[in-house]
Amino acid sequence: MTAEERLAELTAGDRRRQARRRDALRQKGMVQQSVWLSAQTRDLIDQAIEEGRFKNRSEAVDWALASSFAKEKTMS
Structure with a gap:
């Protein structure tokens, strides 16, 4: 081969x-869902992964979006 x-x-x-x-x-x-991130945001996510907060970027982005919209919903 x-x-x-x-x-x-x-x-x-x-x-x-x-x-x-x-x-x-x-x-x-x-x-x-494809999401475009700034280099600064990607670096922050990667830092959180290194610290053990998240397993991967997908998990971190999902948490951030869910948290953001959950807060917004309670503010309405």
Whole structure:
């Protein structure tokens, strides 16, 4: 097997794993949303992850949005 064939095989495996993960999350009722962040915000999120507050960026962004809208709802 050539290096190119091996790389193609690994890439295909990554795509299959990502597809399975997306399907599992959809089955849990979650939706995918792209969010653009400033470098400063990304750095703050990464710092919180390093400190152990969150497992990953997705978890941190979900918490931040839910917290923000929950506060807004109680203020109305």
